[in-house]
Amino acid sequence: MNELLSKLINDWQLMHSVELVATLLALAYVVLALKQSIWCWPAALLSTLLFTHVMWDSALLSDALLHLYYAGMAIYGWWRWRQITQDAAGSQAVFEWSWQRHLRLIACTAVAGVLLGYLMANYTHADFAWLDAQTTAFSIVATWLVAKKLVSNWLYWVVIDAVCIFVYAQKHLYFLTALFMLYTIIALVGYFAWRSHYQLQHSPMPAR
Template structure:
């Protein structure tokens, strides 16, 4: 019995150590992204590797798949931001925005995909919070692409995603993640206003879909 208890405690400590390290790296990613630093993407890549393990062990299967996507997007984001900097004057390069009609279409399509993923997870897996987890997953996929393309409105999507995620992670007793997403929500609000100010002050730029 004592041996089993010791193993359980050791496993708990290991899981939360991994979660804490991933949390610090993820927080570094968001802060660096707010500052439009290229180094946000290496921080994101390391964080996703650790979070993939945490999500899988917590039976948040959609989130585990999402972390693998984040790893790929970290590589794409590094490349894309370098391209933006090389194609425009200024140390950070410009930020962009789409018309509101594009966002309405994007939200509708993403919500439908999230419903389909949620139904699939609820029917064929043991995933907890299947529909909520699926919606935050697909919207995170979409919002991460908007970050890589440096769209100002990405931060508004993250405000909603992060607020919903706080509830899910608190229910799963992932306390570092819960605290992280509380910080994320505040940073996302600040990020929107900082990027919007940059957008309003820069020369007019165009970005295709």
């Protein structure tokens, strides 16, 4: 009995230690991304590999798959940001799409989320299958928008992070819950910072 209790305590401490390290790396990723530092992507890669383990053990299977995708996107994001910097002759460029294009993207992503939710609800033991599937689908898209340096990626994250706060709190993932509360604030700051940069980038040069 004592051995079992000791094992449970050790497992709990290990899980929360892994969650804490992954959380700190994830926070570093967001702060570096806000500053448009390419070093956000190595932080993201290490964080996602650790979070994949945490999500799988917590039966959040869609999130586990999502973090594997994040690992791949971290590699793509590093390559893409380097390419953008080279194309812009060393300057930090950001981009934006029309609201019509975003609306089409949101509709397609929501449909994909419903399909994923159906699979998770009927063929796996996933908790919060429908809600988790939607955050997964939109997180996939939002991460792609970060890699493309679209200003509005931050607005996607505001909504995603707010929903994730509820899910993670229900699963007693306290570090993650606190992290996503902070994420929501950072996403708002990131949006206004990138939008200001975008507007400055497209403002006419003053006459000399």
